[in-house]
Amino acid sequence: MPPADEIRPGDDDTSPSAIDAEGQVDADAAIVLGDAPPSTRVQLDRRRIVDTALEHIEESGLSTLTMRRLGARLGVEAMSLYHHVPGKEELLDAIVDVLIGDMRADPDVLAAPETSWQDFLQRLAHGVRRVALAHPRSFPLVASRPPEAPWLRPPLRSLDWVETFLSGLTDNGFSDEAAAASYRSFTSFLLGHLLLEVSTLGADIGPLDVLDDGDGDDGELSQFPTVLRLRARLREDHAAAEFEEALEELLERITLVRAQQ
Amino acid sequence: MPPADEIRPGDDDTSPSAIDAEGQVDADAAIVLGDAPPSTRVQLDRRRIVDTALEHIEESGLSTLTMRRLGARLGVEAMSLYHHVPGKEELLDAIVDVLIGDMRADPDVLAAPETSWQDFLQRLAHGVRRVALAHPRSFPLVASRPPEAPWLRPPLRSLDWVETFLSGLTDNGFSDEAAAASYRSFTSFLLGHLLLEVSTLGADIGPLDVLDDGDGDDGELSQFPTVLRLRARLREDHAAAEFEEALEELLERITLVRAQQ
DNA sequence: ACCTGAACACCGTTCAAGT
């Protein structure tokens, strides 16, 4: 995935009917005003479609993503999308690929100076977490899309990454067996932690139906005294600290696996 | 789950126009032939709808579950379902509730003789795993349905279970803080492991598009030598052993958390 | 080459009508 196609018109709101603070209509409607030649209309291509889909999911949720709505957001009929994407399923897969690709482009993940395998796994874990937190409502796709092969475990779903992961370990004194075992525990760890973290995040942004979150629900909770008592504590966000702690534990465990080969 | 309502016309093809090998029309048309009184027609109720939906998901996958198809499977029009279930979303939630409920009914999870908290967590973890493996294609719903409150973390999604979990620990020498921390690590652990386990399982049953699984794909893998070399090893199913091992680790970690309160 | 209008086979859901 060449970083060259990182050239995007803008990461912000590009919804068709947006009007900015100065009362100017946005780029899509500029044609009407004639201050831009129609031929300059932003080209429709696969990357722009996928990016817009991602944008839509983060704003409005996966369930509202529709080929027709996506088309409208791009100022185009739904049918036009099929010239660039085979279908909706493939679009969802492409979204996952973009998320995975973002991680590859992250300069903090694959540092030029090769250091220890611990540092390598730390950077990788934090990189995945950063992607997950940046796209909380899209990230579950990384887990739910059926994997293409049994050795492509979410959230490391590309041959590219799995190769990087495995060779990163075998080049650092891991036996094949130890590397494979570490791959499995590392992916389980990431999936569990990050899915839970974005799911609590997603609830905040959620589809509005987040009930029971006020203070007056003590009545309904009265049958569950322990939950009631620990409610405030359970609501606290310790996600970051827990992630670090659990990652530390995992690395210790992997150290043992590496040693006893 | 009362075994009583297991009386179904048949688990096979019940599509409206199905005709069996002998040229007889199927059960749906039996009324016409008069060999069963119409009044004996199996009653439609919420529980039967939810069970049939679960059945359908396990057989054909979540994406093919449709109110209309579900109705057909029950020998009824789609619209009839709305007398028992408010809508499709609520149906999916009800499915999750059944899965969670199955676990409560499992006699091996909450054993009468109360033993150690370690035993309690072991039983609970294995109970959740059993449910996940029994319903691999439905289990992801437990993770993907938006949680009703931040303290209801998948896969323990009922107030009932969270109360049982937390009080089970606080009754056994855990501080509130330690119990809450254990709840968080326990749920992350279960979600990561089980989701990955059913996802590799789901791929086997998958929607047919499982490519790259033969032996002749060495060509495509040649750019990824480490993946190629470890392929067989990564395909091996160590899920059960890994689960036990990781659970053991988790319990040790929780022991520390409990001690240092 | 890329976009569109019209159409097809489906969805979830409502509602008045039947029994």
Next chain:
DNA sequence: ACCTGAACACCGTTCAAGT
């Protein structure tokens, strides 16, 4: 009380037609 037929507002996707 429970089920249905017909209808509505949407889907994803195809295809011949436009530019």
